[in-house]
Amino acid sequence: MPTELPYAADAEVSLSYDELEVLRLQYEKEVEAGHVTIQTKFNYAWGLVKSPVSEDQVEGVRLLQEIYRSEPARRRECLYYLALGHYKMGNYDDAKKFNGLLLEKEPSNLQAHSLQTLVDQRLARDGYIGMALAGGAAAIGTILLAGLIRRATRSK
Amino acid sequence: MANSGGPPNKDKKRNPRAALDPLTTDAMAGSSTSSSGPSKLEVVSKAIMAPFHRRVDSNRILSELAPVIMTPRMMSSAGTVSSRPKASLRDKSSNSSHALDFATLGRAPLRMTLGGRRVTSRDLQIVEATEELLDAEVPEPEGVASDVSFLRGFNATIPSAEKSRSRRRQTRNLEVGEKLGLKRLGMSARGLLTEEEGHESVVSEEDMVMVGDRGRKERARGRRRGRESMAAGKKLGVDELRRQSDEIKRDKENLHVKRKLINNEIVEITHKIEALDKIRQKLERDLLKLQEEDLELEDELEGVREQLEVQASARGGSQRPSSMGPQSSRRRKGPVFLPSEHDDLPPGVAFMSLESHQTPITALDFSEPYGTLVTASQEDTQPRVWDLLTGEEIGRLRGHRGSVKCIQVEGNMCLTGGEDGTVRLWDLERVDEDDDWEGVGELSVVAEETDESHEDDGLLVEKPNDLKSIRNDTNGSLPEKTGPCVRVLEGHTKAVSTIYFEDDCLVTGASDKTLRQWDLSTGQCVMTMDILWAISHPTSSTPGSTLPAHLIPGAAAAAGSFAVPTPPYADGSWEMYQDFVGAVQFWGYALVSGSGDGAVRMWDMRTGQPHRTLLGHTGPVTCLQFDELHIASGSLDKSIRIWDLRTGGIFETLKYDHAVTALQFDSRKIVAATGENGIKIYNRTSMQHSTLLTNGHTRPVERLRYMDRYLVSGGRDAMVKIWAL
Numbered sequence: 017m018p019t020e021l022p023y024a025a026d027a028e029v030s031l032s033y034d035e036l037e038v039l040r041l042q043y044e045k046e047v048e049a050g051h052v053t054i055q056t057k058f059n060y061a062w063g064l065v066k067s068p069v070s071e072d073q074v075e076g077v078r079l080l081q082e083i084y085r086s087e088p089a090r091r092r093e094c095l096y097y098l099a100l101g102h103y104k105m106g107n108y109d110d111a112k113k114f115n116g117l118l119l120e121k122e123p124s125n126l127q128a129h130s131l132q133t134l135v136d137q138r139l140a141r142d143g144y145i146g147m148a149l150a151g152g153a154a155a156i157g158t159i160l161l162a163g164l165i166r167r168a169t170r171s172k
Numbered sequence: 173m174a175n176s177g178g179p180p181n182k183d184k185k186r187n188p189r190a191a192l193d194p195l196t197t198d199a200m201a202g203s204s205t206s207s208s209g210p211s212k213l214e215v216v217s218k219a220i221m222a223p224f225h226r227r228v229d230s231n232r233i234l235s236e237l238a239p240v241i242m243t244p245r246m247m248s249s250a251g252t253v254s255s256r257p258k259a260s261l262r263d264k265s266s267n268s269s270h271a272l273d274f275a276t277l278g279r280a281p282l283r284m285t286l287g288g289r290r291v292t293s294r295d296l297q298i299v300e301a302t303e304e305l306l307d308a309e310v311p312e313p314e315g316v317a318s319d320v321s322f323l324r325g326f327n328a329t330i331p332s333a334e335k336s337r338s339r340r341r342q343t344r345n346l347e348v349g350e351k352l353g354l355k356r357l358g359m360s361a362r363g364l365l366t367e368e369e370g371h372e373s374v375v376s377e378e379d380m381v382m383v384g385d386r387g388r389k390e391r392a393r394g395r396r397r398g399r400e401s402m403a404a405g406k407k408l409g410v411d412e413l414r415r416q417s418d419e420i421k422r423d424k425e426n427l428h429v430k431r432k433l434i435n436n437e438i439v440e441i442t443h444k445i446e447a448l449d450k451i452r453q454k455l456e457r458d459l460l461k462l463q464e465e466d467l468e469l470e471d472e473l474e475g476v477r478e479q480l481e482v483q484a485s486a487r488g489g490s491q492r493p494s495s496m497g498p499q500s501s502r503r504r505k506g507p508v509f510l511p512s513e514h515d516d517l518p519p520g521v522a523f524m525s526l527e528s529h530q531t532p533i534t535a536l537d538f539s540e541p542y543g544t545l546v547t548a549s550q551e552d553t554q555p556r557v558w559d560l561l562t563g564e565e566i567g568r569l570r571g572h573r574g575s576v577k578c579i580q581v582e583g584n585m586c587l588t589g590g591e592d593g594t595v596r597l598w599d600l601e602r603v604d605e606d607d608d609w610e611g612v613g614e615l616s617v618v619a620e621e622t623d624e625s626h627e628d629d630g631l632l633v634e635k636p637n638d639l640k641s642i643r644n645d646t647n648g649s650l651p652e653k654t655g656p657c658v659r660v661l662e663g664h665t666k667a668v669s670t671i672y673f674e675d676d677c678l679v680t681g682a683s684d685k686t687l688r689q690w691d692l693s694t695g696q697c698v699m700t701m702d703i704l705w706a707i708s709h710p711t712s713s714t715p716g717s718t719l720p721a722h723l724i725p726g727a728a729a730a731a732g733s734f735a736v737p738t739p740p741y742a743d744g745s746w747e748m749y750q751d752f753v754g755a756v757q758f759w760g761y762a763l764v765s766g767s768g769d770g771a772v773r774m775w776d777m778r779t780g781q782p783h784r785t786l787l788g789h790t791g792p793v794t795c796l797q798f799d800e801l802h803i804a805s806g807s808l809d810k811s812i813r814i815w816d817l818r819t820g821g822i823f824e825t826l827k828y829d830h831a832v833t834a835l836q837f838d839s840r841k842i843v844a845a846t847g848e849n850g851i852k853i854y855n856r857t858s859m860q861h862s863t864l865l866t867n868g869h870t871r872p873v874e875r876l877r878y879m880d881r882y883l884v885s886g887g888r889d890a891m892v893k894i895w896a897l
Contacts, residue, residue, distance in 0.1 A: 020321040020323045020324055021321070021323060022323055031330075034331075035330060035331050035332060038330075038331045039330070051441065053433070053437045054437075055322070055325040055326070055329060055433050055437075056329075058322045058325065058326065059325070059326050059329060059330060062322070062326055063330075071292075074292070074294050074295055074298060075294070077298050078294060078297065078298050081298060081301050081305060084305055084308070085305070085308070088308075088309065088310075088311050089311065090322070091308065091309075091310045091311065092310050092311075092312075093321060093322055094322075095310065097322065098305070102302075107299060110299060110302045113302060113306055114302075114305075114306070117306060117310070121310060
């Protein structure tokens with residue numbers, strides 16, 4: 017596959033409302049006609065993933081999944097978009113999985129590597145928050161426990 | 173994220189909560205991750221919660237967290253992730269697997285603060301699909317997938333790809349005007365001009381931007397703007413021109429991409445249509461099959477009902493004509509029960525070949541599927557008896573002094589008619605004794621003697637024991653010498669070419685141009701019907717048909733021998749056809765005969781007079797059969813005609829390339845031997861012809877007989893083939 021993939025930053029640039037609307041209308045028109053071309057479906061899905069609205073992103077990823085299922089020849093390409101979609105939705109784990117699968121197939125894919133680092137960064141950041149939270153919880157826990165123990169010993 | 177860059181009109185689409193929240197970016201990131209974290213999170217959270225387990229007040233926060241964190245999906249994935257090989261790569265960062273857990277936990281508070289964004293089923297749906305998708309095979313991209321990436325296609329087809337073009341249009345208003353003129357011309361020619369304006373007012377311009385429509389609309393837009401700026405008449409600079417040429421190049425490339433996409437789509441659709449066509453054909457075949465099954469069931473029901481009636485009337489004591497008996501008529505046989513394996517045989521394939529004859533098969537009949545078969549061939553006086561279950565020859569019927577031309581088998585009873593002018597009745601149960609029996613000559617001598625003495629009055633040669641007594645005395649009290657031949661019926665002066673019997677009533681047709689009716693229980697010739705007489709006294713009841721000059725004048729006029737060369741078979745061979753009476757069949761008192769003068773005659777067996785003659789064939793009739801509605805007759809004139817029994821008119825005519833020598837039909841199909849190697853089947857329901865060839869005869873088929881889905885055919889290649897239908 018040509019490495020014609022957008023970088024993650026591209027996914028952050030949303031289309032204008034009008035543009036997305038055009039893609040949506042095109043898609044819906046084809047749905048009504050009974051035959052959706054893959055490109056149209058992808059266009060709409062990609063437009064949705066680029067959108068900042070989380071419902072749109074979910075829908076976009078869903079469409080990408082449909083493409084992935086029905087078009088085996090397009091799967092490899094789809095892997096990256098699915099990873100991007102999940103990344104945008106914040107499903108970093110899933111993003112990592114899809115991206116990992118892609119890297120397995122194409123170890124030299126630049127875009128995939130860049131996405132990998134981005135995902136890792138996000139995971140690390142969330143990790144710190146989590147650690148802090150767990151740490152805080154642990155601290156509260158120990159304090160409470162200590163208090164309880166003290167009260168118990170004192171009442172004896 | 174782009175929440176600052178979006179135009180204001182986007183807000184209406186956005187979750188208001190999310191718009192207000194300062195943490196939107198993270199909300200987007202975190203809110204839908206309801207179930208993102210697989211791995212050992214469950215363990216971790218359990219470990220954290222454990223100390224607080226009984227503290228109602230303090231674990232409130234965490235217990236609220238728990239359902240969010242621990243979706244069922246995570247539970248399951250926690251188990252699967254580590255075991256899956258594909259996951260190894262993702263666990264490469266397993267050093268940070270703790271960090272991973274914390275990451276999930278870290279996102280939890282965000283989720284709580286933004287709790288308004290509900291986790292829809294769609295979120296769950298797509299996340300749950302992950303595993304399945306990851307498991308799917310990822311093949312190498314091929315076809316258009318390797319040429320045009322999604323992104324390429326996307327960039328080529330999104331609306332903004334047209335921007336540069338319309339911009340150029342604006343700057344080059346004159347050209348646009350010209351193009352518009354052309355377009356307008358074309359539109360008016362197609363009568364679309366009037367609609368054009370309405371079109372635009374109904375749908376916004378952007379709505380109409382489709383791969384096909386876009387160009388037109390853009391042009392329309394360009395036109396409007398072009399007109400506005402027409403007066404300005406800009407002069408374009410070198411840079412601008414260069415830029416434009418680059419843009420045009422890019423646009424051309426885009427066009428190329430689009431073309432590829434569309435071509436690919438067309439190819440795909442073609443494939444799909446082909447696949448669907450195949451499915452459709454299959455379904456149609458299934459439908460036809462069902463229809464036939466339905467008819468089959470109807471037939472079956474009818475048969476059962478008839479038997480019921482017969483039994484009821486028998487109990488009532490009223491004596492019905494014997495021909496109405498339950499197993500009376502060949503064509504009315506009830507459902508035949510075939511061995512269950514028969515259904516597994518591929519239809520239309522000959523699954524058994526019996527080869528023992530040396531000459532073309534002249535007659536065959538069998539008792540029932542997988543029962544007993546009797547076959548005869550040219551220049552062979554001994555018909556052979558076969559066990560259809562094993563395909564082995566059981567024995568031979570010795571007695572005739574000429575070749576055998578017609579056979580009918582019912583149960584263990586077998587009648588054969590031969591060139592020696594005799595009809596012989598055989599008991600097939602006794603055939604195996606045949607080999608031990610050595611008195612072949614003795615019987616024929618006896619027959620010969622009686623033959624001379626009784627020839628004229630057509631009495632049957634009375635043998636000391638008739639069929640009934642044989643059946644009663646199967647204990648072996650009979651002399652062993654008798655062998656399978658039970659009776660010899662003599663009377664015809666020339667070759668017996670066709671026989672038909674039901675119960676005790678037998679009708680024979682012979683080359684002496686007479687039909688004779690016999691009583692099998694007494695062996696008497698009950699009646700003789702002279703076809704020559706019938707020809708010379710045309711029946712007045714034939715509606716509107718003037719008897720044409722005799723088709724075979726020599727045959728009709730002279731009492732001499734009848735002989736016509738057959739039209740050449742498919743392999744070029746031909747024979748002298750000498751059977752003046754090609755076929756007979758009766759039901760009750762109604763007798764139908766097909767004869768060498770090309771006529772199909774209907775006789776009343778009570779009076780012995782023909783009451784109707786069906787004319788139409790232009791060659792000798794070789795075979796016929798009738799049912800409640802129709803008579804089907806086959807002739808050397810290379811056609812099969814279906815006659816309406818009531819009106820006497822031709823209901824249907826089937827044309828073939830060669831002479832028809834045998835046929836049998838039921839309500840659904842006509843099976844015929846038409847001088848070709850293949851057996852012809854005409855489906856009366858679908859009006860379609862088909863040919864049985866697989867593993868079939870190597871020379872033209874001449875005789876056939878079927879019951880239910882079991883067909884036996886004999887050909888000029890001296891082979892007998894057994895088919896599953």
